[in-house]
Amino acid sequence: MTWRAVARHDRRQTRGVRSVRLLLGLLAFVILAAAYVYPIDADDPVTTARFTGYVVGWLTTVVPVVGVMLGYDAVVSDRVSGAMRLTLSLPNGRRDLVLGKLASRAGLLTAVTLVALLGAGFLVVYPFGRLELPRSLAFVAVTVLFAVLWTGIGVAVSMAVATKQRALTAGFGILGLFILLWGQLADLVAIGLEAIGLADGGLPGPVRFLFSLTPGTAFERITRGFLDPASSVGGPWYLSEWVALAVFACWLVAPLGLAFRRFAGSDLA
Amino acid sequence: MAVIDADDVSKRYGSVVALDRVDLTVESGEIFGFLGPNGAGKSTFINTLLDFVKPSQGTLSVFGNDCQRQGVRARSRIGVLPEGYAVFDRLTGRQHVEYAIDAKDAADDPVTVLDRVGIREAADRKAGGYSKGMAQRLVLGMALVGEPDLLILDEPTTGLDPNGAAEIREILREERERGATVFFSSHILEQVEAVCDRVAILQDGELVAVDTIAGLRESLGGGTKLVITPDEFDAGTLTAIRGVEGVETAVAVDETTIEVTCTNDAKMDVLVELNEAGVDVVNFRTEEASLEDMFVEYTGGGR
Numbered sequence: 001m002t003w004r005a006v007a008r009h010d011r012r013q014t015r016g017v018r019s020v021r022l023l024l025g026l027l028a029f030v031i032l033a034a035a036y037v038y039p040i041d042a043d044d045p046v047t048t049a050r051f052t053g054y055v056v057g058w059l060t061t062v063v064p065v066v067g068v069m070l071g072y073d074a075v076v077s078d079r080v081s082g083a084m085r086l087t088l089s090l091p092n093g094r095r096d097l098v099l100g101k102l103a104s105r106a107g108l109l110t111a112v113t114l115v116a117l118l119g120a121g122f123l124v125v126y127p128f129g130r131l132e133l134p135r136s137l138a139f140v141a142v143t144v145l146f147a148v149l150w151t152g153i154g155v156a157v158s159m160a161v162a163t164k165q166r167a168l169t170a171g172f173g174i175l176g177l178f179i180l181l182w183g184q185l186a187d188l189v190a191i192g193l194e195a196i197g198l199a200d201g202g203l204p205g206p207v208r209f210l211f212s213l214t215p216g217t218a219f220e221r222i223t224r225g226f227l228d229p230a231s232s233v234g235g236p237w238y239l240s241e242w243v244a245l246a247v248f249a250c251w252l253v254a255p256l257g258l259a260f261r262r263f264a265g266s267d268l269a
Numbered sequence: 270m271a272v273i274d275a276d277d278v279s280k281r282y283g284s285v286v287a288l289d290r291v292d293l294t295v296e297s298g299e300i301f302g303f304l305g306p307n308g309a310g311k312s313t314f315i316n317t318l319l320d321f322v323k324p325s326q327g328t329l330s331v332f333g334n335d336c337q338r339q340g341v342r343a344r345s346r347i348g349v350l351p352e353g354y355a356v357f358d359r360l361t362g363r364q365h366v367e368y369a370i371d372a373k374d375a376a377d378d379p380v381t382v383l384d385r386v387g388i389r390e391a392a393d394r395k396a397g398g399y400s401k402g403m404a405q406r407l408v409l410g411m412a413l414v415g416e417p418d419l420l421i422l423d424e425p426t427t428g429l430d431p432n433g434a435a436e437i438r439e440i441l442r443e444e445r446e447r448g449a450t451v452f453f454s455s456h457i458l459e460q461v462e463a464v465c466d467r468v469a470i471l472q473d474g475e476l477v478a479v480d481t482i483a484g485l486r487e488s489l490g491g492g493t494k495l496v497i498t499p500d501e502f503d504a505g506t507l508t509a510i511r512g513v514e515g516v517e518t519a520v521a522v523d524e525t526t527i528e529v530t531c532t533n534d535a536k537m538d539v540l541v542e543l544n545e546a547g548v549d550v551v552n553f554r555t556e557e558a559s560l561e562d563m564f565v566e567y568t569g570g571g572r
Contacts, residue, residue, distance in 0.1 A: 089351050092341070093341040268321045
């Protein structure tokens with residue numbers, strides 16, 4: 001249970017760092033900007049519940065970037081410098097080390113997300129909007145989990161590789177793939193399938209399922225299916241919000257679990 | 270009771286054998302010196318004790334806790350100064366010690382700890398600006414937190430001047446007085462000779478000797494050292510001396526002096542051999558073999 005000591009120790013080092021502040025500031029700015037624009041941009045009625053479906057598209061881009069950037073050096077930079085040997089010379093297990101780092105970094109991200117969403121709620125409600133508390137609170141919870149998920153992917157990358165350079169490359173690779181390329185890849189496959197006559201106007205269900213396996217899409221489906229009264233999720237059962245919930249849960253634990261198995265068994269010296 | 274118990278420990282990196290079937294037991298309350306030239310595998314052994322490195326074969330335990338499977342329990346009673354560490358650049362010395370206190374759930378006062386290792390005045394400076402010697406003192410301080418029952422120190426005097434090294438040795442003695450066991454590695458012999466109850470000598474990953482210093486002397490057949498000044502010197506002379514039965518090592522210190530370690534009985538034989546080889550001995554004297562001589566003997570450093 002010494003992960004708390006590791007977390008306190010990591011927070012001491014992280015909170016003053018300029019790049020961390022910048023990243024967190026970016027996240028807060030995006031959430032508040034979305035809340036500022038939403039009442040002007042969207043159709044009536046303006047409610048915090050309907051705001052969820054509006055802001056989720058912004059969050060699926062900015063949260064992954066901030067999460068991965070906060071997590072990618074968490075483990076590997078101490079490993080490269082040798083500072084990790086001090087942590088592991090104390091009665092800390094490797095599990096404590098990783099949990100502590102994740103708790104510290106995801107904790108920072110969570111705190112900023114909470115404050116920014118609170119501010120966003122205020123901007124939506126005042127002066128003409130309406131507060132719908134249960135759905136909004138549920139959205140806050142899912143957003144925090146989404147932030148933890150992406151910090152976890154960053155930390156997982158940090159555990160799996162032995163140099164900071166590789167961690168950065170892998171981190172950007174994952175971001176580029178899921179944020180920039182994934183959608184275009186889906187379009188490309190759709191055009192291809194249409195050209196050879198296998199599909200007509202969009203992808204067949206199973207292929208769509210394949211392309212919906214990203215954390216961002218799962219987050220979006222959960223929001224639209226459960227929380228935003230203005231939208232819904234259609235299609236076959238495997239494209240439903242319930243399956244998205246399962247996909248989301250997998251992303252939350254699988255990268256960390258797999259990377260930890262690798263980290264736990266490797267020589268650090 | 271055995272504090273450290275290593276059983277048949279090997280570590281291979283590809284085809285390189287870093288540790289070769291090391292069997293070692295360290296008893297409670299002793300200062301144990303772990304000796305060997307650089308690259309002999311001392312740090313690899315210590316890293317397996319700390320579970321930084323997984324042994325390819327064999328088991329290690331500290332206070333009966335398996336170092337790989339119960340590493341946290343094993344380390345909860347150990348204070349460690351590892352090899353190849355770095356300090357946390359952004360944190361002060363005091364914050365480093367606070368981290369150790371926090372993780373060990375101890376109640377020490379950070380300033381007292383820093384005072385003991387001689388860097389009290391640097392307590393509130395960022396450790397990133399510390400010299401190598403100061404960092405070494407800081408990490409030793411972290412190791413001392415919580416009155417550990419065992420100290421494992423990898424080359425503790427690296428980066429320290431002779432006075433600093435003496436201070437460290439004094440701390441090690443104090444820790445033993447308190448009841449702690451001390452296990453430390455070094456390639457500098459006089460440090461080991463000054464404080465150790467027992468020593469182990471590691472050479473190319475193999476344990477070549479484990480004994481008290483007196484015992485090591487004993488095993489060298491009385492441990493006599495001959496210091497000979499011949500009238501002239503050539504390489505053939507050394508070869509001739511080494512051929513004498515009972516001679517352990519023969520080393521040319523410079524172009525004028527030859528040092529020979531041998532059994533007591535062989536002393537005269539050496540001189541006779543020199544005479545027969547046509548070398549006039551200008552001067553000679555005998556000394557008790559120092560640990561350094563034994564070290565050369567065991568690790569073949571002079572041949």
